[in-house]
Amino acid sequence: MALIKCHECGNAISSSAKACPACGAPAKLAPKTQPGWNTWPVAIFVVLPLGLATIYLMNSGGNKVQECTERGVAYFKEIGSYPRLSSYPDAGRTAEEVALERCKRTTTAF
Ligand SMILES: [Zn+2]
Numbered sequence: 001m002a003l004i005k006c007h008e009c010g011n012a013i014s015s016s017a018k019a020c021p022a023c024g025a026p027a028k029l030a031p032k033t034q035p036g037w038n039t040w041p042v043a044i045f046v047v048l049p050l051g052l053a054t055i056y057l058m059n060s061g062g063n064k065v066q067e068c069t070e071r072g073v074a075y076f077k078e079i080g081s082y083p084r085l086s087s088y089p090d091a092g093r094t095a096e097e098v099a100l101e102r103c104k105r106t107t108t109a110f
Contacts, residue, residue: 064107065100071110072099 003012008025019026076082076095083094090098102109 061107065103068103068107068110069096069099072103075099075110 002015004015004027005011006013006020006023006025006027008020009023011020011022013020013022013027015027017027073082073095076085076099081087081095083096085091085093085095085098099110
C-alpha cells in the first residue's frame with residue numbers, strides 16, 4: 001500500500017483511503033491500470049502520422065505559395081507592372097512583394 005499526498009492539505013494518506021483523514025478531502029482516484037499500456041500505440045499510430053502529415057502539408061503549402069508568387073510575378077511582367085506596380089492600391093511596391101502577400105492570403109490568387 002503506497003502513501004500519496006492529499007491534494008488539499010498535503011498530508012500523507014494511504015492510496016487506498018477514500019478520503020484524507022486530516023482534512024476529509026476525497027482522495028483522488030488512482031489511475032486505472034498501466035497507462036503506458038495503451039498510450040504508446042496511440043502515440044505511434046496516431047500522433048506520429050499526424051505529425052508527418054502536418055509537416056507534409058506545411059511543406060506543400062509553402063511550395064504552393066512559392067508557385068503562386070512566381071505566377072503572380074509572371075502576371076505582373078505580362079501586364080507591364082514589373083518590377084514595380086503602377087496601379088492602385090499597390091503602386092510603387094515591388095511585384096514580388098505584392099504577389100507574395102496575395103499568395104499568403106490565398107494560393108489561388110494568380
Ligand atoms: Zn487532506
